[in-house]
Amino acid sequence: MTSKDTILKVEHLSMRFGGLMAINDFSFEAKRGEITALIGPNGAGKTTVFNCITGFYKPTMGMISLHQKSGKEYLLERLPDFMITREAKVARTFQNIRLFSGLTVLENLLVAQHNKLMKASGYTILGLLGSPLYKREAKKAIETAAHWLERADLIDRADDPAGDLPYGAQRRLEIARAMCTGPELLCLDEPAAGLNPKESLALNTLLRSIRDEGTSLLLIEHDMSVVMEISDHVVVLEYGQKISDGTPDHVKNDPKVIAAYLGVDDEEVTEVIAEVESLDGGAKA
Numbered sequence: 363m364t365s366k367d368t369i370l371k372v373e374h375l376s377m378r379f380g381g382l383m384a385i386n387d388f389s390f391e392a393k394r395g396e397i398t399a400l401i402g403p404n405g406a407g408k409t410t411v412f413n414c415i416t417g418f419y420k421p422t423m424g425m426i427s428l429h430q431k432s433g434k435e436y437l438l439e440r441l442p443d444f445m446i447t448r449e450a451k452v453a454r455t456f457q458n459i460r461l462f463s464g465l466t467v468l469e470n471l472l473v474a475q476h477n478k479l480m481k482a483s484g485y486t487i488l489g490l491l492g493s494p495l496y497k498r499e500a501k502k503a504i505e506t507a508a509h510w511l512e513r514a515d516l517i518d519r520a521d522d523p524a525g526d527l528p529y530g531a532q533r534r535l536e537i538a539r540a541m542c543t544g545p546e547l548l549c550l551d552e553p554a555a556g557l558n559p560k561e562s563l564a565l566n567t568l569l570r571s572i573r574d575e576g577t578s579l580l581l582i583e584h585d586m587s588v589v590m591e592i593s594d595h596v597v598v599l600e601y602g603q604k605i606s607d608g609t610p611d612h613v614k615n616d617p618k619v620i621a622a623y624l625g626v627d628d629e630e631v632t633e634v635i636a637e638v639e640s641l642d643g644g645a646k647a
């Protein structure tokens with residue numbers, strides 16, 4: 363059964379690429395109003411999970427359900443990617459920034475709202491030129507863009523080409539662009555990659571405020587200071603399988619996670635567990 367607080371439920375997900383089982387029987391839940399982090403060593407399968415959730419890949423097996431506040435439920439593995447954004451209200455950013463670098467910062471945020479505007483036009487030229495509904499929606503789109511420019515601290519750069527922004531500001535613009543689609547779940551692939559400590563701090567504040575206003579977040583992140591600082595829940599993948607799931611504190615002290623990050627062989631895990639337990643014992647004594 364799915365709890366009322368669950369926004370995303372991934373069940374028995376598997377993804378095979380030829381002979382490689384990149385994800386193998388992986389299950390987890392993300393709660394509404396929380397920041398859930400998906401972590402794991404390089405090549406563990408994190409981006410593959412994201413690509414399955416957001417419709418870039420069709421999983422080999424498994425079920426991915428999205429539960430909206432309204433009670434509506436969507437089986438994401440059955441939807442094309444544009445429906446995942448438009449109907450299920452899942453937005454994402456990418457590991458490599460994908461902005462329209464020749465368009466201005468503001469234009470990037472307006473393009474993100476193109477679907478809503480076209481719907482308001484009735485998909486006709488007359489609708490675009492004369493419909494009061496279209497005019498109202500166009501005004502709303504500009505207001506939404508201005509709101510997220512403020513929130514992402516980009517309002518002063520609104521008319522600059524997106525490609526001219528420093529790296530950290532481009533990352534914030536990607537998040538602002540995703541937020542302009544009004545998502546219930548925001549998926550961020552390594553949002554802190556390449557940020558300096560000041561930019562990282564600004565990102566943490568932005569992500570926390572997005573969560574506090576009711577959008578749930580799922581993020582892949584290598585920067586443990588970000589993960590441990592802002593996550594409510596952490597899920598750890600290794601070789602396509604879940605090895606730990608719990609609060610940041612639980613995961614941080616889980617011997618299996620420590621072993622995975624230290625690159626220890628399976629046979630040595632018991633040794634590491636014993637070492638961690640003796641350290642824990644020592645700390646408690």
Ligand SMILES: Nc1ncnc2c1ncn2[C@@H]1O[C@H](COP(=O)(O)OP(=O)(O)OP(=O)(O)O)[C@@H](O)[C@H]1O
Pocket residue numbers: 379382384402403404405406407408409410411
């Ligand atoms: N399209 C693809 N075709 C073939 N193999 C793939 C494809 N996408 C991912 N893989 C493989 O699946 C495995 C998991 O890759 P994935 O990119 O999901 O890992 P990751 O945890 O996101 O890694 P990183 O932290 O380095 O970004 C890797 O062995 C990768 O080479």
